[in-house]
Amino acid sequence: QKEEWAKLKNEKTFTSDGQHVELVANIGTPDDVKGVIANGGEGVGLYRTEFLYMGRDQLPTEEEQFEAYKTVLESMEDKPVVVRTLDIGGDKELPYLNLPKEMNPFLGFRAIRLCLEEQDIFRTQLRALLRASTYGNLKIMFPMIATLAEFREAKAILLEEKEKLVSSGVSVSDTIEIGIMVEIPSTAVLADQFAKEVDFFSIGTNDLIQYTMAADRMNERVSYLYQPYNPSILRLITLVIDAAHKEGKWAGMCGEMAGDPIAVPILLGLGLDEFSMSATSILPARSQIKRLSKKEAASFKEKILAMSTTEEVVEFVKANLMN
Ligand code: PEP
Numbered sequence: 001q002k003e004e005w006a007k008l009k010n011e012k013t014f015t016s017d018g019q020h021v022e023l024v025a026n027i028g029t030p031d032d033v034k035g036v037i038a039n040g041g042e043g044v045g046l047y048r049t050e051f052l053y054m055g056r057d058q059l060p061t062e063e064e065q066f067e068a069y070k071t072v073l074e075s076m077e078d079k080p081v082v083v084r085t086l087d088i089g090g091d092k093e094l095p096y097l098n099l100p101k102e103m104n105p106f107l108g109f110r111a112i113r114l115c116l117e118e119q120d121i122f123r124t125q126l127r128a129l130l131r132a133s134t135y136g137n138l139k140i141m142f143p144m145i146a147t148l149a150e151f152r153e154a155k156a157i158l159l160e161e162k163e164k165l166v167s168s169g170v171s172v173s174d175t176i177e178i179g180i181m182v183e184i185p186s187t188a189v190l191a192d193q194f195a196k197e198v199d200f201f202s203i204g205t206n207d208l209i210q211y212t213m214a215a216d217r218m219n220e221r222v223s224y225l226y227q228p229y230n231p232s233i234l235r236l237i238t239l240v241i242d243a244a245h246k247e248g249k250w251a252g253m254c255g256e257m258a259g260d261p262i263a264v265p266i267l268l269g270l271g272l273d274e275f276s277m278s279a280t281s282i283l284p285a286r287s288q289i290k291r292l293s294k295k296e297a298a299s300f301k302e303k304i305l306a307m308s309t310t311e312e313v314v315e316f317v318k319a320n321l322m323n
């Protein structure tokens with residue numbers, strides 16, 4: 001098995017019927033890029049930039065951020081790198097921002113909500129990203145988008161910073177895709193509208209599941225409700241993928257579910273274009289996908305979406321889509 005994986009390292013990911021899907025990695029620091037390359041990742045599907053801001057006592061400067069983004073983009077050469085703007089809040093705190101304690105941090109002032117309010121923090125990060133954009137294939141992604149207004153505002157701020165940089169003579173890439181994480185049910189439900197305005201979606205199932213099932217992703221006592229294969233989750237994922245394709249956009253997934261061997265055949269059948277996972281899951285997933293027919297997986301789509309429980313889905317996948 002190890003030998004098979006080693007051989008797959010330099011290959012792209014194709015199904016048994018010749019369909020390509022992109023297998024990319026989640027990273028937290030520029031150092032993680034080594035692991036992505038060592039495991040044959042076709043790019044970075046989620047760079048969690050909040051780690052740049054954590055474990056210190058003040059905000060990272062624009063220069064520090066520029067260096068980090070440039071390093072990642074350069075080391076990935078021309079492969080796609082999806083950088084997520086600051087997703088702080090929930091379980092990830094920044095003590096030096098002195099934010100008031102909240103009753104429900106996961107439902108509170110976090111991620112894009114904070115960035116749209118504390119615009120200095122947001123604009124600094126965007127400038128660093130825009131300046132780094134000429135060093136590789138950068139895509140920018142906003143986290144925790146709940147409404148179109150949030151996306152439009154975030155995008156407008158990004159374009160404003162770009163204008164400013166360009167008019168002061170700084171070169172900025174003209175091909176940066178701008179997308180969103182779909183991790184709040186409202187956005188999944190309204191994906192057809194979002195798809196007209198974004199360049200791509202990346203489904204964040206870690207949060208999408210928690211918000212859909214109303215079950216804290218960290219709380220053991222309600223973990224029985226944390227059900228990736230619940231048909232309600234699969235239907236939301238389908239809304240997102242279909243909406244993207246209808247507008248000629250791509251849909252990826254960067255939650256843990258994307259690298260889960262039971263989920264992979266389902267997601268392949270639903271038409272997911274990009275799977276972003278921990279680097280060490282890439283070669284096993286590539287080997288699994290190589291043995292799967294996309295056409296066959298897709299032929300089960302309606303049947304799976306019509307199921308009523310998690311158990312039914314898992315049993316079906318094990319019997320029909322795993323060998
Ligand atoms: C997610 O919510 O699925 C996700 C990828 O983001 P994070 O785990 O960083 O919240």
Ligand code: MG
Pocket residue numbers: 183204206207
């Ligand atoms: Mg999330």
